[in-house]
Amino acid sequence: MTDQTALRYTAEHEWLLVDGDTATVGITAYAAEKLGDVVFVDLPSVGATVASGKVVGEIESTKSVGELFAPVDGTVTEVNDAVVDSPELVNSDPFGEGWLIKVSFTELPPLLSFDEYTALVGE
Amino acid sequence: MTDRTVQPERLSPLHQKHLDAGASFTDFAGWQMPVRYSSDLAEHHAIRTTAGLFDLSHMAEIFVTGDAAGAALDYALAGKISAIAIGQAKYSLLLSPDGGIIDDVVVYRTGESRFTVVANASNRFPAAEALAARAAGFDAVVVDGSDQIALIAVQGPNAVAIMDRLGGWDLPIAPRDLKYYWSTLGSYNGSQAMVGRTGYTGEDGFELYVPVGDAATLWDELMAAGADLGLVPAGLASRDTLRLEAGMPLYGHELNLGTFPVQAGLNRVVNLKKEGDFVGRAAVEAGPPEGSRVLVGLRADGKRAGRADYPVRDLDGAEVGVITSGALSPTLGYPVAMAYVDPTAAEPGTELFLDVRGTSIPASVVALPFYKREAK
Numbered sequence: 001m002t003d004q005t006a007l008r009y010t011a012e013h014e015w016l017l018v019d020g021d022t023a024t025v026g027i028t029a030y031a032a033e034k035l036g037d038v039v040f041v042d043l044p045s046v047g048a049t050v051a052s053g054k055v056v057g058e059i060e061s062t063k064s065v066g067e068l069f070a071p072v073d074g075t076v077t078e079v080n081d082a083v084v085d086s087p088e089l090v091n092s093d094p095f096g097e098g099w100l101i102k103v104s105f106t107e108l109p110p111l112l113s114f115d116e117y118t119a120l121v122g123e
Numbered sequence: 124m125t126d127r128t129v130q131p132e133r134l135s136p137l138h139q140k141h142l143d144a145g146a147s148f149t150d151f152a153g154w155q156m157p158v159r160y161s162s163d164l165a166e167h168h169a170i171r172t173t174a175g176l177f178d179l180s181h182m183a184e185i186f187v188t189g190d191a192a193g194a195a196l197d198y199a200l201a202g203k204i205s206a207i208a209i210g211q212a213k214y215s216l217l218l219s220p221d222g223g224i225i226d227d228v229v230v231y232r233t234g235e236s237r238f239t240v241v242a243n244a245s246n247r248f249p250a251a252e253a254l255a256a257r258a259a260g261f262d263a264v265v266v267d268g269s270d271q272i273a274l275i276a277v278q279g280p281n282a283v284a285i286m287d288r289l290g291g292w293d294l295p296i297a298p299r300d301l302k303y304y305w306s307t308l309g310s311y312n313g314s315q316a317m318v319g320r321t322g323y324t325g326e327d328g329f330e331l332y333v334p335v336g337d338a339a340t341l342w343d344e345l346m347a348a349g350a351d352l353g354l355v356p357a358g359l360a361s362r363d364t365l366r367l368e369a370g371m372p373l374y375g376h377e378l379n380l381g382t383f384p385v386q387a388g389l390n391r392v393v394n395l396k397k398e399g400d401f402v403g404r405a406a407v408e409a410g411p412p413e414g415s416r417v418l419v420g421l422r423a424d425g426k427r428a429g430r431a432d433y434p435v436r437d438l439d440g441a442e443v444g445v446i447t448s449g450a451l452s453p454t455l456g457y458p459v460a461m462a463y464v465d466p467t468a469a470e471p472g473t474e475l476f477l478d479v480r481g482t483s484i485p486a487s488v489v490a491l492p493f494y495k496r497e498a499k
Contacts (some may be wrong), residue, residue, distance in 0.1 A: 040426040
């Protein structure tokens with residue numbers, strides 16, 4: 001079970017698990033709930049250069065399309081192939097097996113704490 | 124006169140039931156209605172394989188009564204409503220004078236001179252006002268009963284078995300003996316109520332019209348009756364994918380004031396043979412401009428769905444149409460969409476592209492519906 005208080009968050013409802021110079025990125029349970037059942041994810045390629053705030057992928061549910069924003073400047077080092085094959089992992093375990101990409105970065109932008117994010121979504 | 128002043132968001136008489144069941148809500152035509160309870164896919168599959176329960180209390184029920192009620196509806200609607208038998212239901216269109224569609228409705232004949240017109244929630248006031256205006260010259264009275272009536276739909280292969288178990292109903296015809304698109308008027312716990320073998324999912328099922336005060340009891344009894352039959356409460360998200368698979372149009376997507384019935388493939392609903400005039404007749408007889416787009420089904424491979432308002436292109440990249448509804452079909456496993464396309468691109472088998480946010484997805488025109496349940 002991922003300790004959600006140890007994660008950092010963005011206003012776009014993504015979470016980051018920072019380990020050294022690598023961040024694992026996913027979308028929050030709140031975002032997954034708002035999307036509904038996720039049926040397709042489109043992720044960037046390993047090695048892709050990403051820029052903070054830019055769209056790098058898509059998360060589609062039966063009802064709608066969500067965009068995946070790069071939360072940091074950096075390079076994609078890994079993508080979660082399991083979630084490409086089984087998009088429902090985004091709903092069943094958004095903070096764990098439903099992670100999306102890993103990005104190596106040199107500098108972290110300002111991010112939200114657990115308390116700040118919780119206040120943002122009003123829960 | 125109907126009160127059209129702006130109202131706060133409306134809540135269904137079943138709102139507390141939905142809260143208790145953990146529903147997520149969406150705004151639908153000014154109502155807070157369940158969009159899903161847990162998983163819209165699970166709810167969709169339940170209705171295809173077992174059963175699901177929808178709260179449709181936001182929909183509008185407009186009563187048309189009087190010796191000339193049938194004649195008034197013949198004039199007001201596109202079909203020959205006076206010809207249907209007591210108990211029968213009929214899908215019809217409320218046309219504008221210039222041939223566009225104000226609403227699509229289901230009309231139930233509940234007596235020799237009594238009809239109930241069920242309209243979309245979003246079109247309640249335009250539909251009620253048009254019906255009242257069109258009935259003015261007839262011996263008929265139009266009453267908007269939407270605020271008094273709750274509507275619960277039980278849909279899916281186990282719907283009959285669930286209805287068999289329900290108590291409290293006194294009906295001339297047992298629900299299981301109703302034919303498709305027939306109904307029976309009776310009572311539920313002493314209040315007048317109606318059961319129709321109708322729905323909007325492509326499955327067998329029933330729609331239950333009861334006074335709002337009886338809705339919560341009926342909901343509980345249905346849930347209890349279906350507990351071991353795979354019955355789940357289902358939200359509007361699954362309703363939308365179910366009706367899309369069944370090729371059923373949704374007002375505001377496939378139907379609107381700028382669309383002629385023939386473009387939507389609904390010519391069969393317009394009865395040009397019936398005697399006398401009806402609103403929209405001259406315009407419908409003249410037809411839409413030459414080359415007007417027509418509704419088609421589109422099927423794509425992969426998992427990426429085209430969605431409403433996305434362009435449809437031919438193999439040269441020219442825009443030949445626009446999607447009105449689309450989703451990854453939960454039942455079929457491939458993306459489906461309904462779209463209005465140029466007549467030259469409407470032939471089944473035509474190869475086209477969906478412009479999915481800049482990515483071209485190959486698709487082909489297919490006949491509607493995408494899904495048809497197996498006949499028993």
